[in-house]
Amino acid sequence: MTELEGLYALWYREFKVFLREKSRIVSSLFTPLLWVVVFGGGLGSSVSLGGTNYQVFIFPGILTMTILFSSIFFGLYIVWDKRIDFFKEVLVAPLSRLTIFAGKMLGGCTDALIQGALMLAFGVVLGVSYTLETVAAAMMFMLVLASATVSIGLVIGSRMESPEGFNLIVSFLVFPLFFLSGALFPISNLPSWLGIFTVLNPVTYAVDGMRGVMLGTSAFSVILDFGVLLAFSAGMLVIGSIAFSRMK
Amino acid sequence: MNQLTIETHRHPLSEPVIETFDLTKNFGRLVAVDHVNLSIREGEIFGLLGPNGAGKTTTLSMLATLLKPTDGTAKVNGHDILRNSDAVRRSIGIVFQDPSSDDILTGRENLYLHALMYGVENSVRELRIREVLRLVDLEDRANGQVKTYSGGMRRRLELARGLLHRPKILFLDEPTLGLDPQTREHIWQYIRRLVDQERVTIIITTHYMDEAEHLCDRVAIIDDGKIVALDTPERLKQIIGGDIVRLRIRNPRLSPIKELAYVVKVEQTDGFVLLTVKDSSVHLQEILSLVGNVDSVELRTPTLNDVFLHYTGHEIREAEAEGGFFERTARARSNRK
Numbered sequence: 373m374t375e376l377e378g379l380y381a382l383w384y385r386e387f388k389v390f391l392r393e394k395s396r397i398v399s400s401l402f403t404p405l406l407w408v409v410v411f412g413g414g415l416g417s418s419v420s421l422g423g424t425n426y427q428v429f430i431f432p433g434i435l436t437m438t439i440l441f442s443s444i445f446f447g448l449y450i451v452w453d454k455r456i457d458f459f460k461e462v463l464v465a466p467l468s469r470l471t472i473f474a475g476k477m478l479g480g481c482t483d484a485l486i487q488g489a490l491m492l493a494f495g496v497v498l499g500v501s502y503t504l505e506t507v508a509a510a511m512m513f514m515l516v517l518a519s520a521t522v523s524i525g526l527v528i529g530s531r532m533e534s535p536e537g538f539n540l541i542v543s544f545l546v547f548p549l550f551f552l553s554g555a556l557f558p559i560s561n562l563p564s565w566l567g568i569f570t571v572l573n574p575v576t577y578a579v580d581g582m583r584g585v586m587l588g589t590s591a592f593s594v595i596l597d598f599g600v601l602l603a604f605s606a607g608m609l610v611i612g613s614i615a616f617s618r619m620k
Numbered sequence: 621m622n623q624l625t626i627e628t629h630r631h632p633l634s635e636p637v638i639e640t641f642d643l644t645k646n647f648g649r650l651v652a653v654d655h656v657n658l659s660i661r662e663g664e665i666f667g668l669l670g671p672n673g674a675g676k677t678t679t680l681s682m683l684a685t686l687l688k689p690t691d692g693t694a695k696v697n698g699h700d701i702l703r704n705s706d707a708v709r710r711s712i713g714i715v716f717q718d719p720s721s722d723d724i725l726t727g728r729e730n731l732y733l734h735a736l737m738y739g740v741e742n743s744v745r746e747l748r749i750r751e752v753l754r755l756v757d758l759e760d761r762a763n764g765q766v767k768t769y770s771g772g773m774r775r776r777l778e779l780a781r782g783l784l785h786r787p788k789i790l791f792l793d794e795p796t797l798g799l800d801p802q803t804r805e806h807i808w809q810y811i812r813r814l815v816d817q818e819r820v821t822i823i824i825t826t827h828y829m830d831e832a833e834h835l836c837d838r839v840a841i842i843d844d845g846k847i848v849a850l851d852t853p854e855r856l857k858q859i860i861g862g863d864i865v866r867l868r869i870r871n872p873r874l875s876p877i878k879e880l881a882y883v884v885k886v887e888q889t890d891g892f893v894l895l896t897v898k899d900s901s902v903h904l905q906e907i908l909s910l911v912g913n914v915d916s917v918e919l920r921t922p923t924l925n926d927v928f929l930h931y932t933g934h935e936i937r938e939a940e941a942e943g944g945f946f947e948r949t950a951r952a953r954s955n956r957k
Contacts, residue, residue, distance in 0.1 A: 374739035377736045377737075377739060378736060378737045378739075380736060381732075381733045381734075381736030381737045382737075384733065384736075385722060385725065385729075385733050388724075388725055388729060389722065389724045389725065392724050392725075392765075393724065456718055456719060456720060457716040457717070457718040457719065457720035458720045458721070458722055460686070460716055460720060461714075461716065461720040461734075461781075462737065463686070464684060464685070464686055464709060464714055465709070465734075465737040465738055466706055466709045466710045466737075466738065466739065467737060
């Protein structure tokens with residue numbers, strides 16, 4: 373009971389802070405919007421892929437980007453919490469480390485999903501047609517992806533002492549994950565060296581799955597995409613719990 | 621009725637709520653806490669007084685189960701800190717040196733979070749939050765974001781937070797660090813109020829002499845990880861054995877002064893003579909007539925600073941100038957080779 377209430381407390385804090393820091397939402401949506409409107413619109417005026425408008429083609433990729441960036445950078449807040457004594461207070465509370473990790477993780481997923489949902493709504497402007505099922509499926513993909521990438525951010529955050537260090541490590545991670553995911557290009561005709569990286573990148577399956585769900589074109593089956601993503605998430609959750617239980 | 625209970629609570633024979641047994645912590649080669657044995661009684665305000673880096677916060681962290689001792693152990697509320705750290709954490713409150721409240725949330729929201737994390741029952745949660753807010757006079761500002769609070773208000777919110785789950789023991793790490801004198805006096809009042817109204821045992825760390833003197837029932841003087849003296853502030857000062865007479869004088873005649881039975885101690889530093897004198901008000905005239913031409917005289921009762929000097933041979937401020945904990949760590953490391 374106490375553990376559940378503690379879990380709720382940790383989630384509640386992240387959620388409240390998120391709602392109060394409106395600038396976080398705006399700034400986290402700014403970059404993806406720039407990509408889809410300027411890059412997608414600009415390149416889309418001369419490129420189309422298999423009958424699909426380029427702007428629409430990269431839209432699932434940009435959704436993935438929104439989740440990826442906001443959720444990994446969520447780990448930064450743990451570095452800030454460590455700088456003030458807020459985190460020490462959480463650690464000294466009679467809660468298991470698993471609960472602390474789960475509370476943070478769910479808080480991060482909530483933030484990321486709200487941003488993802490806002491981006492998803494923007495799809496209407498681009499002319500993406502939704503049904504209730506495609507929205508639900510896209511949200512599921514985003515949730516599973518977020519649970520994995522928030523965990524990555526939290527693991528890195530739990531080990532770092534300074535925000536600068538965190539940013540450095542994360543930029544080394546986040547950009548390759550994004551560019552090698554096929555968010556901006558189809559992965560079917562890639563040169564083999566690039567193809568290997570893409571197939572090994574778990575984020576690829578989030579992009580591909582959402583493309584399958586929303587646009588009906590995907591390189592792998594949607595079920596396979598979702599399965600790989602679930603496995604990725606499970607692995608990251610385990611690593612995250614271990615990292616938290618070892619934190620001093 | 622209240623008065624009576626408080627008295628029994630502070631009865632010297634009451635059970636110890638904290639006992640340490642050769643509690644020791646090493647950081648590499650640095651011995652931060654060196655075989656400390658303490659017994660802290662229920663309902664007292666107990667002070668750990670010492671310069672930065674003396675081992676106060678480390679001791680506190682071990683008692684709060686945030687740090688594992690290198691050697692020895694302690695019992696907190698009857699629970700062993702090594703074997704039963706969960707039970708220890710449930711029964712204590714701790715207020716850190718740095719604020720641990722979330723700036724963006726309101727005071728009330730911070731308390732609500734804490735109540736959830738410490739398992740304060742749903743049915744009493746609201747009531748309890750209101751109680752602690754009243755205790756620290758923050759009812760009016762409870763719905764304002766913490767970032768709009770003054771330093772003193774933040775500290776009061778921390779006190780309220782520490783008390784929310786009705787701990788039997790409350791640890792306060794430098795509770796008035798960096799506050800102005802007036803605010804510090806206020807915080808002392810609040811701390812006393814907590815003891816009287818909530819009957820908690822309070823352990824504070826401080827490097828402020830006046831704080832130890834005015835707030836604490838008993839004080840342990842800690843230096844280089846060791847307890848060098850432990851008693852009530854009054855009795856610690858009695859150890860000095862008299863009042864302090866400070867003379868500014870160029871050519872003092874000290875030999876006749878040293879003969880006097882009521883002069884306990886004579887010290888000479890450049891341009892000053894420092895005497896420890898019994899019944900100084902009676903004997904001052906005689907001292908002045910013997911010592912020679914005095915530029916100025918200062919007479920004062922001893923403070924804990926004198927006690928600290930007596931036991932350690934240096935003043936708290938000097939120790940600070942030499943560097944705090946990190947400098948000591950750095951020194952211990954560079955000595956390793």
